[in-house]
Amino acid sequence: MGASASPASMSPSRKLFGENIAETVAQSFGKQFSHDEHRGDERKDPEHDANQAQDMRKAQEQQSIASQHSKEETSSPDEIAEAPAKKKLGQSSKLLRIEDFNLLKTLGTGTFARVWLAKLSKPRSEEEKEGIFALKVLRKVDVIKLKQVEHVRNERNTLRAVAGHPFITTLKRTFSDRECLYMVLDYCPGGELFTYLRRARRFNEPTSRFYAAEIVLILEFLHETEGVAYRDLKPENILLDADGHIKLVDFGFAKKLGNTETYTLCGTPEYLAPEVIKNTGHGKAVDWWAFGILLYExxxxQPPFWDPNPMKIYSKIVGGHIPFPTVPIDFVRQQQRDRTPSANTGLETQRPSKQTESSQKSSHLTPDQPPRRSEKTRNSQGQEMSLFPAPAARSLILAVCTSNPSQRLGNLAGGVQQVKDHEFFKDVDWDALYKKTMKGPIIPSYSGGIDASCFDEYAPPTSEELQERFTDEMDQGYGEAFAEF
Amino acid sequence: MSNFPGGHTNPFGGPSSSGMQRVKEDEEMDTLVSPQGASFQPGGFGRASGSSPFGGSFNPQPVGDADLPANYTLGRRTSVSAESMNPAASASDNWSPPSHSKTQDQISRISAAVAANFLFSHLDDEQKYLVLDALFEKPIPAKGIKVISQGDAGDNFYVVEKGNFDVYIHPSGSIQAGSDGLGKKVASIGPGGSFGELALMYNAPRAATIISTEAGSLLWALDRLTFRRILMDAAFQRRRMYESFLEEVTLLSSLTAYERSKIADALETQKFAAGDVIIKEGDIGEAFFLLESGTAAVTKAENGDKVLLQYSKGDYFGELALLDDKPRAASVHALTDVKVASLGKDGFRRLLGPVEERMREQDPSKRQAGAQTGARAAAHAPHASLGGDGVDPLQS
Structure with a gap:
């Protein structure tokens, strides 16, 4: 376990960036200086002035990202939706450099990106010293080679637009140098929900409901306020913060669609919606399909559609039959109860008036009751068996996992509200949830600071990862595309 | 899960080169054994692998449904993505699918070879024709040629026209150096067989090596971009066609463009053979129809066989069913083979909610009362001018 920043775990990062940095910095300062020199009327040493001004602005920048960390507040959807240009969060910084950060530990890797736990290398105050970030480093050459330029731009722009949402990773700043693009994100110390799910094998109903409900709030915001489809919902992309609330990360496939459709296939095999596989055009409704798969998992x-051969997964998805397991009936009842040790899912709030109101609203369903007689069978040992999960959960899964997106809950008249009104969520206090008045059902064991023990260990970057360089030719072709960073 | 280098990868995902990831203890039959979804020991997380906090202390109770795969791999799943495709951007590039001429025999053989493949089975006749036409010949002149190599990037899908091919899989996930670098022979594929279809979806590494076993073999090949472009163009054009048809429907003119595009999304294609009845006089109207191709005729029992009106491409009928539960006032039957796009009343309401009031203001049967709208209604809705009284024969 490399929870702390040992010199050993830091050295790869130095190797990774050491050489290019000096070069890049020199280049960019060089430009700046020659520009200033041409002003002519400067009496003092222009280099010295520029240097000082630069230093001051950079100090402000550092202070700014560190302070946002310490007093991060939840913004309302409307506040977040204000013009991104007005927000500090998510802006591009022309001053920050990779050398301003110490890269402590890899939190995750991909084919063209690596996320580091990072701190400021030259903190100028206690606040800056405390500031902890997740720094996502994308290698331009790989982004281009893997034809992900458009996706990276979408990610940057979406994250900037949504910065401030309580359940979405906060993009603080971006910057770039010749080789890489950098995204300074908030550090979410609980690690992936994926890890907790695999350890527990499955979540009970109240726990599942808590996470599902927070995701509903995310999708409501992304779809209805921002017009964005997320397109890669899965437990791997959901992190837990210190209080057990979720943060959605990795917006590589997020795209502002409004009410139009798009055609590029993307997502994760088990979570792809049928219309994505069939290439008939897809919209925000793919997120509701994936939401159903997620709740199922x-x-x-495990997700409902799986096979070692991906083509068979797709064939099952297009086939449209969602298999539910049969289990002993006691198990169904048990899973519906809240047995969470922290005894606090934040959801089953004591608001009787609200409960009555919402249970009247959707009386066509029968949750929290033993499954209907027709669903019960006996196994060979005479044990009473029933379909799993309980009816309300199954009904929600089936309502969002319809092959035809025009019949999919969340994508119908009423939009997200219909999902929120579903029986499965009948006791959820949505306002309290958004304001995070309660802690989540799983509280990560996080000792504070740079503790990253909730994340898996990753191998340091290989020399192969660093071989290919961003060429002048690429810069001509794609320099413009990365200008926003 | 295998790792797809052509795909976007989750930066929080697994190590990029680890291939199949498994949590060893979980390979056994899945059992529902953990009632506490959330009882975790502090420090129990964060290791790459480890024993379950519940290890062995519960009585396993097997899942009874055989539909659920028991061997689910519990590792992180890698995201995938295909090349970016944008119909708006491609509208101007004058692309048309490649066409490689084939004999009728060849077409039916290819058609049979892909019949069971779900990527092809949901295509309509037109799309299928374009796709089959786009397959190109790939002669394999000699024995021992690797058509695809395990681990390589996937580009084409292949159908075997002539010859036999052996399939090898190496457990490492890619071809290795040395005499047994191909791995084990797991199958062979002869004429009418096909392989490499995952390449039609996105660029994933090839899962096997395929080698020719005789000289003079012949394959048909189809590349991903062509395949997906054909599908995208067809879907895009169909949507825009529906949207333009819907713009002409007087009854829907009070809806927003977004509402109409939702209807366009929801329309389902139905086919009728010449002579088939599409709407029957006296039935309660449940759906409305847009005529996509072919011609249809309106008749009323009181007029016998007399064709009162003909519908052709772009015409619509039966839309008053969206407002009322009245019986159909006339019948419509197909004069030729007919393709219609239809939407039922229930689907319509689910999709748009209570829009009837807005629509009622545009109800052509009501508007006929005001005489000056007659000509306009007739121009936009041929059925509305029937018999000079301007009333929809289907819904009078």
């Missing part, structure tokens, strides 16, 4: 421990 929370409750049952």
């Amino acid at each position: 929370f409750l049952i421990g």
